[in-house]
Amino acid sequence: MSRLIVVSNRVSMPTPDAAQGGLAVALQAALRESGGLWFGWSGRTVEEFNGSVSFEEIDGVRSAVVDLEPQDVDEYYNGFANRTLWPLFHYRIDLAKYNRSFGSGYERVNKRFAEPLHVMIEPGDTVWINDYHLIPIASQLREHGVKNRIGFFLHTPWPPTRLLVSLPYHERLVRTIFAYDVIGFQTEEWLESFLHYCVNELGGSVDGEYVTVDDMTLRAVVCPIGIDFKNFLQASKTKAAQDLSERMRVSLRQLSMIVGVDRLDYSKGLEERLNSFEHYLNTHEEAHRSVVLIQVAPPSRGQVEQYQHVREKLNEMAGRINGAFAEVDWTPIRYVNRGYSRDELTALYSAAKVGLVTPLRDGMNLVAKEFVAAQDPEDPGVLVLSRFAGAAAQMKEALIVNPYAPEEVADAIQKAMTMPLAERKRRHQALLEGVRTQDVHWWREKFVNLIEETPHTEPAE
Ligand code: ADQ
Numbered sequence: 001m002s003r004l005i006v007v008s009n010r011v012s013m014p015t016p017d018a019a020q021g022g023l024a025v026a027l028q029a030a031l032r033e034s035g036g037l038w039f040g041w042s043g044r045t046v047e048e049f050n051g052s053v054s055f056e057e058i059d060g061v062r063s064a065v066v067d068l069e070p071q072d073v074d075e076y077y078n079g080f081a082n083r084t085l086w087p088l089f090h091y092r093i094d095l096a097k098y099n100r101s102f103g104s105g106y107e108r109v110n111k112r113f114a115e116p117l118h119v120m121i122e123p124g125d126t127v128w129i130n131d132y133h134l135i136p137i138a139s140q141l142r143e144h145g146v147k148n149r150i151g152f153f154l155h156t157p158w159p160p161t162r163l164l165v166s167l168p169y170h171e172r173l174v175r176t177i178f179a180y181d182v183i184g185f186q187t188e189e190w191l192e193s194f195l196h197y198c199v200n201e202l203g204g205s206v207d208g209e210y211v212t213v214d215d216m217t218l219r220a221v222v223c224p225i226g227i228d229f230k231n232f233l234q235a236s237k238t239k240a241a242q243d244l245s246e247r248m249r250v251s252l253r254q255l256s257m258i259v260g261v262d263r264l265d266y267s268k269g270l271e272e273r274l275n276s277f278e279h280y281l282n283t284h285e286e287a288h289r290s291v292v293l294i295q296v297a298p299p300s301r302g303q304v305e306q307y308q309h310v311r312e313k314l315n316e317m318a319g320r321i322n323g324a325f326a327e328v329d330w331t332p333i334r335y336v337n338r339g340y341s342r343d344e345l346t347a348l349y350s351a352a353k354v355g356l357v358t359p360l361r362d363g364m365n366l367v368a369k370e371f372v373a374a375q376d377p378e379d380p381g382v383l384v385l386s387r388f389a390g391a392a393a394q395m396k397e398a399l400i401v402n403p404y405a406p407e408e409v410a411d412a413i414q415k416a417m418t419m420p421l422a423e424r425k426r427r428h429q430a431l432l433e434g435v436r437t438q439d440v441h442w443w444r445e446k447f448v449n450l451i452e453e454t455p456h457t458e459p460a461e
Contacts, residue, residue, distance in 0.1 A: 001034050001448075003126070004448065005037050005039065005121055006130070010043060014028055023225070039063070041068055052066070076133070080103055083102065088166070089159050090266075092267070100168075118141050123148070126149050127146075128151050129151070129152045130153055152183045153183075158191070160193050161196050174198070178213055178216035179216075181451065184222070185223070186364045226439040229436050232342070242347070244343075257292055257351055257354075259295075259356065267361050267362060271317060276410055278324075278406075279407060279410045289330040293333045293356070294336070296339070297336070349373075350374045354416040355368070356384050360388055372435050385401070387400050388402075397426075397430040397431050
């Protein structure tokens with residue numbers, strides 16, 4: 001195994017409370033094994049960018065981070081990454097902002113990252129870049145003469161060509177991807193969209209896993225991310241999990257619980273979900289005073305105005321629906337604007353009869369997999385899953401729904417609530433098998449192997 005260099009916008013170092021996401025844990029394990037390094041933005045700003053790197057080592061994991069200027073953060077992070085690419089990649093061109101300064105800030109920051117990074121890369125290292133913040137960084141590294149194998153994994157969807165061409169300079173962005181040796185997607189659908197663009201907009205050709213544009217060739221593969229299954233099971237046995245389980249038991253009494261857990265983001269379909277739940281309440285009198293929806297949605301990206309709007313809208317909707325349906329002894333929606341630790345999440349998931357995972361568009365969605373992992377195999381809850389989540393490609397035994405259709409989601413909730421035990425067990429067993437075997441470690445090994453076995457070829461002069 002060669003030394004691994006992981007690059008992502010933010011770096012996650014091991015923490016003593018072990019309350020970390022599966023992705024962070026899996027990448028840390030890979031770095032520990034290979035004696036590698038995790039490079040990214042520190043999350044801090046300095047008045048003037050100076051390229052100085054802060055190194056740290058915790059529990060066998062080494063990191064290197066740089067500070068950015070406030071203007072960098074505005075244009076690169078809050079601008080091009082989260083106001084332009086995120087909405088565009090989630091098919092929301094109505095929300096995408098195409099501001100020229102965002103594009104140049106994005107290119108500038110990728111250049112700024114590549115400066116100190118290229119010096120740290122030694123011959124033989126394998127380089128793994130993550131996500132839409134850093135698409136052009138490989139082309140910058142190549143300009144510095146880096147000839148290592150470099151892979152890119154996109155955690156979000158890749159949009160259809162007809163939407164992508166709405167981005168000014170789309171071709172310039174996509175061409176930089178050919179500086180990589182491998183690109184990985186969560187699903188066939190996103191891979192197909194990417195290949196469609198390469199063929200139809202760049203005149204490329206596809207041969208098996210390889211796509212060639214002019215004299216540049218790239219291996220494009222599907223490699224779906226999973227959760228840290230073992231760790232997740234352990235989390236359900238901790239004191240924090242047991243304590244919350246007990247509190248849930250007392251507070252739910254005879255109520256059947258539906259759970260939603262999401263970052264507060266318009267791509268997660270939260271407004272549509274509340275609409276669907278309202279429709280369910282309107283059409284199922286028997287659910288009144290017997291069903292509760294617990295929706296956990298901590299705010300994210302608060303500096304971007306669309307996130308402020310969605311937050312206001314949800315507050316308003318939850319208040320209105322509760323006002324219309326609540327009784328003195330029952331509130332239909334418990335809407336919670338804070339995050340919970342992984343330990344506590346296991347307790348929330350396992351207390352629920354139904355998991356509602358209904359994004360309008362999602363690269364994968366790990367909440368769907370966590371919900372399945374947390375269920376009691378002898379009396380499992382039912383997953384209601386949007387067909388537009390990448391997870392739906394793997395999790396076919398869930399109740400698959402169109403999140404835009406409130407009647408369909410309400411029917412699925414009803415079906416889940418009344419599903420016989422034998423069918424629940426059958427569906428859960430099949431889902432669990434996938435979540436257990438194709439976990440985050442499987443994903444990480446698969447993707448690193450793909451990069452390691454793909455030789456780097458320089459374009460012909
Ligand atoms: P996200 O959009 O952040 O990630 P998701 O996969 O749903 O989405 O969640 C990632 C993690 O955040 C999960 O482990 C989940 O438990 C945690 N989380 C979410 N809401 C939470 C809450 N309310 N409280 C506490 N924790 C919460 C991006 C892509 C996804 C892709 C992942 C990984 O958008 O499609 O699945 O990367 O590739």
